[in-house]
Amino acid sequence: MAEGKKYETPKLDELEKGAWPSFVKEIKAAAQKSPMAAALLGQLEQSYNEKIGHWKHGGIVGVVGYGGGVIGRYSDLGDKYPEVAHFHTIRINHPAGWFYTTEALRGLCDIWEEHGSGLTNMHGSTGDIIFLGTTTDQLEKVFSKLTALGFDLGGSGSDVRTPSCCNGMARCEWACYDTMKVCYNLTMAFQDEIHRPAFPYKFKMKMAGCPNDCVAAIARADLSIIGTWKDEIQQDDELIKKFADEGLDIQRQIVSRCPTRCMDWDGKKLTINNENCVKCMFCINSMPRALAPGKERGAMVLLGAKAPIVQGAQLSSVLIPFIDLEDEESWNDLKQLLENIWEVWCEEGKNRERVGEFALRVGFGNFLEAIGLEPTPEMVAYPRDNPYVFYQTAKKE
Amino acid sequence: MERRTDIGPPHYTKFLPPVIQKNYGKWKYHEGVRPGVMVHVAESGDKLYTIRAASPRLLSVQKIRQYCDLADKYCDGYLRFTSRNNVEFLTTKEENIEPLIAELEALGHPVGGVGRSISNIVHTQGWVHCHSAATDASGIVKSVMDDLIDYFTGKKEVPGKLRIALACCLNMCGAVHCSDIAILGIHRRPPKVMANLSQMCEIPNVVAACPTAAIRPAKVDGKDTVEIIEEQCMYCANCFSVCPALPMADAELDGVSIWVGGKVSNARSQPMFSKLAVPYLPNNPPRWPEVVQTVRKIVEIWVEHAEPDERMGEMIQRIGWPRFFRLAGIQFSKEHIDDYRYAALSLKRTAQLHQS
Ligand code: SF4
Ligand code: SF4
Ligand code: SF4
Ligand code: SF4
Numbered sequence: 001m002a003e004g005k006k007y008e009t010p011k012l013d014e015l016e017k018g019a020w021p022s023f024v025k026e027i028k029a030a031a032q033k034s035p036m037a038a039a040l041l042g043q044l045e046q047s048y049n050e051k052i053g054h055w056k057h058g059g060i061v062g063v064v065g066y067g068g069g070v071i072g073r074y075s076d077l078g079d080k081y082p083e084v085a086h087f088h089t090i091r092i093n094h095p096a097g098w099f100y101t102t103e104a105l106r107g108l109c110d111i112w113e114e115h116g117s118g119l120t121n122m123h124g125s126t127g128d129i130i131f132l133g134t135t136t137d138q139l140e141k142v143f144s145k146l147t148a149l150g151f152d153l154g155g156s157g158s159d160v161r162t163p164s165c166c167n168g169m170a171r172c173e174w175a176c177y178d179t180m181k182v183c184y185n186l187t188m189a190f191q192d193e194i195h196r197p198a199f200p201y202k203f204k205m206k207m208a209g210c211p212n213d214c215v216a217a218i219a220r221a222d223l224s225i226i227g228t229w230k231d232e233i234q235q236d237d238e239l240i241k242k243f244a245d246e247g248l249d250i251q252r253q254i255v256s257r258c259p260t261r262c263m264d265w266d267g268k269k270l271t272i273n274n275e276n277c278v279k280c281m282f283c284i285n286s287m288p289r290a291l292a293p294g295k296e297r298g299a300m301v302l303l304g305a306k307a308p309i310v311q312g313a314q315l316s317s318v319l320i321p322f323i324d325l326e327d328e329e330s331w332n333d334l335k336q337l338l339e340n341i342w343e344v345w346c347e348e349g350k351n352r353e354r355v356g357e358f359a360l361r362v363g364f365g366n367f368l369e370a371i372g373l374e375p376t377p378e379m380v381a382y383p384r385d386n387p388y389v390f391y392q393t394a395k396k397e
Numbered sequence: 398m399e400r401r402t403d404i405g406p407p408h409y410t411k412f413l414p415p416v417i418q419k420n421y422g423k424w425k426y427h428e429g430v431r432p433g434v435m436v437h438v439a440e441s442g443d444k445l446y447t448i449r450a451a452s453p454r455l456l457s458v459q460k461i462r463q464y465c466d467l468a469d470k471y472c473d474g475y476l477r478f479t480s481r482n483n484v485e486f487l488t489t490k491e492e493n494i495e496p497l498i499a500e501l502e503a504l505g506h507p508v509g510g511v512g513r514s515i516s517n518i519v520h521t522q523g524w525v526h527c528h529s530a531a532t533d534a535s536g537i538v539k540s541v542m543d544d545l546i547d548y549f550t551g552k553k554e555v556p557g558k559l560r561i562a563l564a565c566c567l568n569m570c571g572a573v574h575c576s577d578i579a580i581l582g583i584h585r586r587p588p589k590v591m592a593n594l595s596q597m598c599e600i601p602n603v604v605a606a607c608p609t610a611a612i613r614p615a616k617v618d619g620k621d622t623v624e625i626i627e628e629q630c631m632y633c634a635n636c637f638s639v640c641p642a643l644p645m646a647d648a649e650l651d652g653v654s655i656w657v658g659g660k661v662s663n664a665r666s667q668p669m670f671s672k673l674a675v676p677y678l679p680n681n682p683p684r685w686p687e688v689v690q691t692v693r694k695i696v697e698i699w700v701e702h703a704e705p706d707e708r709m710g711e712m713i714q715r716i717g718w719p720r721f722f723r724l725a726g727i728q729f730s731k732e733h734i735d736d737y738r739y740a741a742l743s744l745k746r747t748a749q750l751h752q753s
Contacts, residue, residue, distance in 0.1 A: 011682060011683040012683065014683040014684060015535075015536055015539050015540070015683050015684070017543075018539065018540075018543030018546075019507060019542075019543055019546040020451060020453070020507075020538075020539055020542035020543045020546060020549075021451050021452060021453045021505050021506050021507075022453060022505070022539060023453040023454075023455040023525075023535040023536075023539060024539075025505070026453060026455050026456055026457040026460055027455070027457070029457040029459040029460060030457040030458070030459065032459075037457075040525070044524060044525060047524040047533065048524070048533070048536070048682040048683055050648055051648040051649070051651065051680045051682065052524075052646050052647075052648045052651070053523070053524040053527065053528065053529075053530045053646060054524070055524075055526060055527060055528040055530075056528055056641065057528050057641040064400075065402055066402070073526060073528070087526070089526065093405060093406040094406060095406050095407050095408075095409045095411075095412050096406070096409040097409055097477065098477050098478040098479070098480075099409060099412040099413055099414075099417075099475070099476075099477040100412050100475070100476055100477060100478075101411070101412050101474050101475060102465035102468050102469050102474040102475075102476070103474065104407065104411075104412065105461055105462075105464070105465050105476075106462060106465055108458075108461075109458035109461050109462055109465075110458075112458055113458045118457055118458045118459070119455060119456075119457055119458075120455075120456050120457075120458065120461065121454050121455055121456070121482075122452065122454065122456050122461070122478050122482065122484070123454075123478060123482065124570075125519070125521060125570040125571045126570075127480075132455070132525075132526055133526070144400065147400075147401040147402070147404055148401075150404070150407040151406060151407060152402075152403065152404045152405050152406060164480075166480065167477070169421050169422035169424075170409075170413060170417050170421060171417060171424065171437055171445065171447070172424060172427075172437075173424040173425055173426055173427065173437070175422070178422065180409050184405075184406070184408065184409060187405055187406060188405045191403040191405055192403065195402075195403060211662070211663035211664070212662050212663070212664060213661050213662055213663065213668075214480055215480045216480070216575065216661040217661075218575075218661055218663075218668050219574065219575035219661045219668060220571075226663075253704075253705060253706075257665060258665075259665055259666065278663075279663075280663045280664055280665060281662070281663060281664045282664040282665040282706075285664055285706070286706060288426050288427065288428065289425070289426040307564075307567070307568060307569035307570075307573075307574055308567050308569065308574065308633065309567060309568055309569075309633065309635050309638070310606070310608050310633075310635050311608055311738070312608075312737060312738050312739075313569075313574045313670060315575070315668055315670075350605075351602065351605070352606070352635075352639070
């Protein structure tokens with residue numbers, strides 16, 4: 001491709017300075033080859049001058065047979081910057097854990113250099129590889145080359161969004177279940193739901209291997225799967241003593257800050273009352289190696305997190321306190337649960353109502369009944385403190 | 398060639414370095430080696446070194462190829478990216494660490510962000526690529542991280558982890574609502590109703606989109622349209638997401654708010670939402686000095702007052718919000734008091750008070 005038109009960008013040039021890597025340098029690098037990237041610089045400089053964005057909502061664009069994966073984007077200054085008049089985003093389902101070979105990455109780069117702006121996000125907020133900016137006529141070409149390379153599109157719109165996970169067992173001793181396997185298997189099990197939007201709104205899934213939750217599952221995913229354990233914290237008294245000998249004030253820094261105060265330190269030995277431990281990871285993070293999650297490991301399934309739009313932000317709350325996820329049966333239970341949730345939500349959810357908002361609107365108890373789960377005390381912070389109860393008995397009479 | 402669909406992503410095992418394949422699920426512990434570098438040790442005794450480098454997230458294919466060159470040279474062709482958009486180089490060879498770091502730094506990608514440090518800012522598209530943005534994302538992130546670079550590289554020590562996130566509108570792509578410091582783009586005027594609204598949007602959908610019932614059907618010059626009850630609008634832009642004929646952006650009134658004390662980890666305290674610290678700062682490109690200074694001030698308060706491994710929200714709970722506002726020099730205002738759905742829960746309903 002020819003070099004694009006050059007724009008003066010004094011404001012953006014300012015952001016080439018400084019120690020942090022510069023996104024402006026990236027756009028300029030791409031602009032060496034891509035007239036689209038060159039025009040993006042021009043439009044962005046105008047935004048910096050005017051303090052306002054210049055992108056418009058998309059009409060529906062995509063590849064044949066898919067309803068998601070491409071987000072239409074148009075400039076409202078298309079006459080001035082014709083190269084970015086159409087500037088669509090392609091979301092590509094990333095490999096679980098975001099591991100790559102250079103061979104695969106180079107393959108992606110070659111496709112995108114030929115058929116788009118040469119600009120990417122590694123990665124988008126949901127986890128996808130993002131190809132930023134191309135025209136409608138390039139979409140099928142990109143798609144066929146992607147699939148030849150073994151990649152596929154991710155989710156967008158009112159569908160299952162691309163599931164993502166922490167690197168779990170690949171590189172973390174704290175992983176309580178195989179996050180990458182669960183992520184991959186869920187992704188493969190629900191390809192249709194990812195590619196063809198048919199829900200009231202988006203549905204995100206994230207898997208974290210332990211309660212440290214490095215992928216923000218509890219804040220960002222409609223379905224959050226977070227690793228935990230049932231038995232005792234594994235402790236190595238020799239190594240604990242070594243921490244103390246090296247100057248860690250175990251009483252003050254660890255024991256007195258345990259959220260359930262379930263630890264004792266007599267100056268020599270640490271005793272944990274595991275029955276009261278809530279598996280928060282704090283002591284384990286603070287004394288790695290000396291303490292470790294227990295051996296009876298699995299995960300907790302939570303539901304409903306979302307950002308503010310529409311009715312306000314929510315964190316996920318407990319649906320299944322403990323699930324093994326290693327055996328076939330619990331895996332099938334999880335898939336069945338998801339299908340039950342989607343069925344109820346698709347039937348009764350309002351347009352743009354996330355499942356967490358829906359569950360609260362109809363009442364969490366009613367929601368549980370509809371998806372076939374028994375209520376348990378693990379699901380609440382505390383039982384209700386208001387007496388306006390919809391007693392079932394009275395209704396039936 | 399037959400058109401392939403629904404093949405899903407490549408299986409992750411294809412992309413795992415041999416040392417990971419061999420020790421999958423059998424890691425014993427990890428520890429810091431130097432800022433930005435950690436070693437994972439497996440039960441087998443195998444060691445895996447991770448070198449984490451800063452990335453602007455917005456990457457050209459040229460830069461990705463340069464990453465690949467380094468990974469080929471030092472890491473047998475394997476690399477990964479993190480949930481906070483850093484790039485990580487994985488190697489079993491300790492002797493590769495120093496030359497790799499030197500090359501990364503020469504490329505303009507400082508190494509850091511591991512353990513007790515301030516890592517990359519999770520952020521969104523902004524004016525680079527989103528229709529909804531009330532501010533730019535990349536420009537603020539660049540400016541803030543230029544300023545906080547010593548906390549990333551480990552030149553300056555911090556008491557624990559501090560997570561910063563930025564979203565350029567209330568859609569909040571990214572977990573900004575649960576971050577130690579959240580930078581949030583905001584609109585501050587009601588949507589304008591464009592004359593052609595009824596041709597572009599279904600009026601009942603538009604009316605239903607508003608969480609505060611600030612939109613009602615109306616007739617103007619005999620044409621169906623909507624009107625906005627301006628006092629009832631809290632500028633969420635949900636109506637604009639549903640209907641492009643209701644633009645929100647405003648060059649002078651848009652800007653940034655700053656939120657503090659959220660977290661997603663369950664360690665010690667439960668996950669928490671971020672709370673409003675500064676209701677409004679202006680958009681001041683290219684470097685947003687007001688935002689940079691405010692974030693720095695809040696970081697410095699935390700560095701000075703937090704106990705080891707204490708998160709921002711935990712520290713503020715301990716010292717109290719009045720003291721936080723005093724230390725930060727932020728004027729407490731009407732905007733700080735919630736008036737939405739769960740407002741009552743945020744009021745102080747006890748005589749336990751931090752008196753000064
Ligand atoms: S969430 Fe837990 S298991 Fe996963 S990477 Fe983070 S600390 Fe490790
Ligand atoms: S994991 Fe948390 S609750 Fe359990 S003993 Fe450790 S600090 Fe206490
Ligand atoms: S946060 Fe808002 S403006 Fe920013 S990328 Fe997401 S939707 Fe667009
Ligand atoms: S911006 Fe939000 S509150 Fe204001 S009219 Fe639109 S939907 Fe309603």
